Amino acid sequence: MKQNGDVRIGFYICHCGTNIAGVIDVDRVRDYAASLPGVAVARDYKYMCSDPGQDLLRQDIAEHGLNRIVVASCSPLLHEKTFRGAAEDGGLNPYFVQMVNIREHGSWVHEDGEYMTGKAMDMSRAAILRVQVHEALERKRVPINPAVLVVGGGIAGIHAALTMADAGKHVYLVEREATIGGHMAQFDKTFPTLDCAACILTPKMTAVKAHPNITLWTYSEIDKTEGFIGNYTVTVKRKPRYVREDLCVGCMECIEACVYKSAKIPDAFNMGLSKRKPVYIPFPQAVPPVPVLDPENCLHLKNGTCKDFCVEACGDRDAIDFTQEAEYIDIDVGTIVLATGFDTFDPARIPYYGYGKYPNVYTSLELERLVNASGPTGGDVRLPDGRIPERVAIVHCVGSRDEHYQRWCSRVCCMYSLKLAHLVKEKTGGEVYNFYIDMRAPGKSMEEFYNRVSTEGVHLVRGRVADIAPESLEPPSNGRIGRVVVQAEDTLIGRIRKIPVDMVILSVGMQPQEDAENIRRMFNISCSTGGFFLERHPKLAPVSTFTDGVFLAGTCQGPKDIPDTVAQAGAAASEALALIDRGYYELEPNTAYVLEEQCSGCKSCIQQCPYTAISFDAEKSKASINEALCKGCGTCVASCPSASIRQHLFEDEEIFREIHGLLAYA
Amino acid sequence: MNMQQPNSGEDAAWRPRIVAFFCNWCTYTAADLAGVSRMKYAPNTRIVRVMCSGRIDPQFVLDAFRHGADGVLIGGCHPGDCHYSEGNYKALRRYHLLRRLLADMGVAEQRFRLEWISASEGDKVKSVIDQMVAQLQELGPLDLPGRRADWDAELGENGEDDLTAGIAAEAAEEVSHV
Numbered sequence: 110m111k112q113n114g115d116v117r118i119g120f121y122i123c124h125c126g127t128n129i130a131g132v133i134d135v136d137r138v139r140d141y142a143a144s145l146p147g148v149a150v151a152r153d154y155k156y157m158c159s160d161p162g163q164d165l166l167r168q169d170i171a172e173h174g175l176n177r178i179v180v181a182s183c184s185p186l187l188h189e190k191t192f193r194g195a196a197e198d199g200g201l202n203p204y205f206v207q208m209v210n211i212r213e214h215g216s217w218v219h220e221d222g223e224y225m226t227g228k229a230m231d232m233s234r235a236a237i238l239r240v241q242v243h244e245a246l247e248r249k250r251v252p253i254n255p256a257v258l259v260v261g262g263g264i265a266g267i268h269a270a271l272t273m274a275d276a277g278k279h280v281y282l283v284e285r286e287a288t289i290g291g292h293m294a295q296f297d298k299t300f301p302t303l304d305c306a307a308c309i310l311t312p313k314m315t316a317v318k319a320h321p322n323i324t325l326w327t328y329s330e331i332d333k334t335e336g337f338i339g340n341y342t343v344t345v346k347r348k349p350r351y352v353r354e355d356l357c358v359g360c361m362e363c364i365e366a367c368v369y370k371s372a373k374i375p376d377a378f379n380m381g382l383s384k385r386k387p388v389y390i391p392f393p394q395a396v397p398p399v400p401v402l403d404p405e406n407c408l409h410l411k412n413g414t415c416k417d418f419c420v421e422a423c424g425d426r427d428a429i430d431f432t433q434e435a436e437y438i439d440i441d442v443g444t445i446v447l448a449t450g451f452d453t454f455d456p457a458r459i460p461y462y463g464y465g466k467y468p469n470v471y472t473s474l475e476l477e478r479l480v481n482a483s484g485p486t487g488g489d490v491r492l493p494d495g496r497i498p499e500r501v502a503i504v505h506c507v508g509s510r511d512e513h514y515q516r517w518c519s520r521v522c523c524m525y526s527l528k529l530a531h532l533v534k535e536k537t538g539g540e541v542y543n544f545y546i547d548m549r550a551p552g553k554s555m556e557e558f559y560n561r562v563s564t565e566g567v568h569l570v571r572g573r574v575a576d577i578a579p580e581s582l583e584p585p586s587n588g589r590i591g592r593v594v595v596q597a598e599d600t601l602i603g604r605i606r607k608i609p610v611d612m613v614i615l616s617v618g619m620q621p622q623e624d625a626e627n628i629r630r631m632f633n634i635s636c637s638t639g640g641f642f643l644e645r646h647p648k649l650a651p652v653s654t655f656t657d658g659v660f661l662a663g664t665c666q667g668p669k670d671i672p673d674t675v676a677q678a679g680a681a682a683s684e685a686l687a688l689i690d691r692g693y694y695e696l697e698p699n700t701a702y703v704l705e706e707q708c709s710g711c712k713s714c715i716q717q718c719p720y721t722a723i724s725f726d727a728e729k730s731k732a733s734i735n736e737a738l739c740k741g742c743g744t745c746v747a748s749c750p751s752a753s754i755r756q757h758l759f760e761d762e763e764i765f766r767e768i769h770g771l772l773a774y775a
Numbered sequence: 776m777n778m779q780q781p782n783s784g785e786d787a788a789w790r791p792r793i794v795a796f797f798c799n800w801c802t803y804t805a806a807d808l809a810g811v812s813r814m815k816y817a818p819n820t821r822i823v824r825v826m827c828s829g830r831i832d833p834q835f836v837l838d839a840f841r842h843g844a845d846g847v848l849i850g851g852c853h854p855g856d857c858h859y860s861e862g863n864y865k866a867l868r869r870y871h872l873l874r875r876l877l878a879d880m881g882v883a884e885q886r887f888r889l890e891w892i893s894a895s896e897g898d899k900v901k902s903v904i905d906q907m908v909a910q911l912q913e914l915g916p917l918d919l920p921g922r923r924a925d926w927d928a929e930l931g932e933n934g935e936d937d938l939t940a941g942i943a944a945e946a947a948e949e950v951s952h953v
Contacts, residue, residue: 184807185824186799210822213810218901219818224790228818235821630855635801637895655800655858655894699826717829719860742859743830747869759825765838771794771821772842 116241117149119166119175120233123157123182125212132216134226138181141230145237149173157182163195170199177240181209181233187646202245204698204758207236235770239763246698246757249736253339253658254443255689258283260331260628263291264671265663265678266448267313272682273446274322278689281440282317283345284327288395289314291450295378295474297481297488299671300528301558307394307483314396327397332437334631337740338658338694339443349433351402351410352388356428359398363388363429366422368415374406376485380475383485388419393483402429444658444685447642448678449628451664454508454515454617462507462615463577468493469590470577470613472507473525480532490536490612494590497537498611502595503530504574505545509618517639519618519668523549526616527562533614534567542568542608544597552670570606572597580609619668632659641667652681657694660684699741699758705731707753714745714754791845791911793820793904796835798828800858801893802850808897816901817908820848828852828889829862833873836887840877845917846886846907850900853891863891885910886917 120142124130135153143151150173154162157180169175178201180192185208193203211229219225255278259270262284270282282289293299294314296306317323332344352363364386372384378391387406390398408415409431420429453474456464464470469492471479482488492498503526508514523545530541548569550559563569580592592609599606621640622628629636634654635643642665645653652660660681663674688694701722710730715723722738723745725731732754734745743756752761797803803824809816825831828851836847849870851863870889877887888907892899 184810186804186807210807213807214822215810215818217810217813218816220815221818224818228821231821235823633858633860635852635856635894643894655804717865719862740859742827742862743825744827744859744862744865747830747832748865756830759830761832761834764823764825764832764835767823768794768835768839768844769842771823772792772839772844 116147116177117173117175118147118177118179118237118240119169119173120148120151120237121157121162121165121178121180121182122151122153122211122229122233123162123180124153124155125157125182125216126155129182129212129216132219132222132225133211133229134222137226138229138233142179142181142233142237145234147177147241148237149175158188158191163191163198166192166195167199170196170201176201176205177243178206179209179233179236179240180206181211181229181236183212184208184210184214187649204246205240205243207240207243209233209236231771231773234773235767238766238770242760242762242766244757244760248695248698249700250693250695251337251339252693253688253691254341254441255279256281256440256442257444257446257685257689258341258343258440258442259446259448261291261448261450261663261665262286262289262317262325262327263448263450263663263674264293264310264313265450265665265674266291266446267310267317268675268678269446269448269662269682269685270323271313271316271320272679273686274320276686277322278686279322279324281324281326281345281442283329283331284325285330286391287328287350287399287401288391288397289317289325289327290392290394290396292474293671294392294394295380295481296477297484298528298532300524301554303528303531311394311396314394318396325397328401331628331631334445334633338656338688341442341445341658343440343442343445345438345440347436347438349404349435350399351404351407351429351431351433352400353428353430353433354397354399356426357399358426358428360426361390361400362422363419364390364400366418368408368418374403379478379485380472382475382478402431444660444688445632446660446662446678446681446685447628447632447634447654447665448662448681449622449625449665451619451668452622454620456507456615456617458514459508461576462504462574463593463613464615467577467579467590467593467613469498469593469611470615473503473522473529473614473616476529476533476614480529480536488536490533492590492612494588496589496611497539499537499539500592500608500610501533501537501539501541501612501614502574502608502610503533503541503543503614503616504577504595505543505616506573507615507617508620510546515618515620515639517618517668518549520549521668521670522616522618524555524558524670526614527559527567529614529616530567531562531565534565539611540568542570542595542610544570544572544574544595546571546573552672570597570599570608571601572599572606577613619664622665625665628665632656634659637667641665652677652684658688697741697758699743699756700736700739701734701741701743701746701754701756702736703732703734704753704755705729707751708732709751709753711750714749717745717748719744789916791819791908791916792843793846793848793907793911794839794844795820795822795848795850795904796825796828796831797822797850798830798852798858798863799824799826801852801856802828802890802900804894805850805892805896806900808894809900810897812897814897814901816904819908819911820904827857827859827862828866829857829859831866831869833869833876836873836877840882840886840917840919841923843918843920845914846888846911848903848907849889850892850903851889853893856891856893882917883914885914
């Protein structure tokens, strides 16, 4: 056994109020720990993480000459930093601290106090045995490249990019669509203030374009990511838009000139409710204001038979370039903000709602376009047959709070449904029925907004819609679109209600982007249940991820409204700025190292390393580890047949001692 | 340090003990989540945190059995999700080899288990542990330390070489002498 001089361990067990002490007999664990070899001091305390709790460590280090600390409390993922810091303040190397997780893995999950007290003793003994052979370690610093990558140009990405660019950092903003703006650009009014989305968004969009510190790449995607905090190399794929951004002046004359005399292709920005030409701009205020050529429909690109009127119209500006190809650009950044946003639930998955079957059943996002003055109807709420609907049903929670589809509440639907109710009522003067399960109106001014809309004559029916069916099996003879009957149990009066309406709006919930999984893998982060990106801690690190230097902003992390999205984007930006302004990041010293005298040069470790950190030193005939590349997974350590590779903080001996401690009976 | 008393096995209050090796990023975090969510599950597991399931040396598993574990559980990130790209695949390979070795040693296959549990799957930590504990409860104690003592006694004077300790002991000692 390796000796590090006289071992003097301080053992501390935390009550955590009653969180731990309510289940575990802390006095018995403390007394047991005190009886173990090497333990100089054993104490219990109400809250070890509090200032007085930490002071206890510092005082005991000084008074009792402690050189090892064991804290039995919560998860090391929560407070290891705290206690290492306290030990460091007390003059001890922080890696002489070991934690015992008796809360998350103990008192919170097990009710048998007697058994749990014994198990806490086992766990404490393991840590006491382990900490004896700990070694003093130094943290390694890596510099942080001050450039930042923001993925996604919705309101979250825009706000994060502007915040960091204003602080003087260089930001690369990568957006996959032809314009930034995201979903917010499609909305008409925003709840609860009813201010117009475009009015508050477009100034920020143009600010992005004009900002000297922002490199904006639209119609671009992340192809590959390598590296680690402070030093990421990201490959961005710039898809060909066949119109050169550097030459285009945004006159849109090419769109006018296109041989397609009328627009024929469904316009994605307007949810397919209008048509566009093969050369188009997503919407008039798009940033950058540069058209895109759609290669699937452009005659020149499809079969080379076009008269190329667009080229003629562009004239000596010469911005149209049919030869453009995808371009791959490598950028070096230190930190990354992911703001990849959300998708909406596809209501066609619920057959009895009739979406896609009845032409008067719309999604809420389609309605956003219909009520929008720049939308396909110029802001009139009209049915496909041109009529203004007299009766409109708005169905809340479509796909949401449903075991079969999405279990979660998307948080925004109640409020946007009320907003749509208000707008539809205002524009059509008809009867509006909102079918809801529960009315969720938390947050500033939301309840007030609900009260306002409910006094405007909107009918609020508490009940989940069970069926939407045509009123009559015969289609109306006058070419009109027939009414549908919305059926629900009104749970407040305990009756089934069948309400015939001209138009149905399905308030679809939020879901992760279809390719969120790819993005997640590319940036090596985790997903929560449901597929939204997982934050490092739901309360205390809500914009950080388990990959250092990668932060989350907006709805890619979970459903949220615009104010929360902007707040989170600001938080993600400030986390990135904090790292950049400090200039370096301290890595855990848990890297692997080779004991050269033992290494036989078998090379079996080399292929184990995913980071190519291990090379073969031919001269010495030994393996050699580049500490700068090693991330500390320990895979090579486990593979070495002669135990010649070891890992700081997770030494074989430390783990064996932990196992022995856990299993030896008290 | 006299902290080792072999498990009698006949003890009426016997409850299986599982040593679990959980990776820091997925399964350990999932176990924390189970805690934060106050899920209640069988308390028989004692968790050892490693950075990656790829760090789990087969010797750790053998050593745990040798010191009286009735079961060993390995938890890592789902395929494709490893924080270190591919450590979990290395763990999987070693797991398959080790399972065969353990089967040859007479250790029932239910006693050694590998599960992919992501950071959001607190409920899976609960269900896997509850299920494994129920299986071990049915199998009864493994009690390698006790059996080793019996074998030593049988071997009598010839038993100087501690055969039963096998690979694990030698390897463990080799390490602890470093």
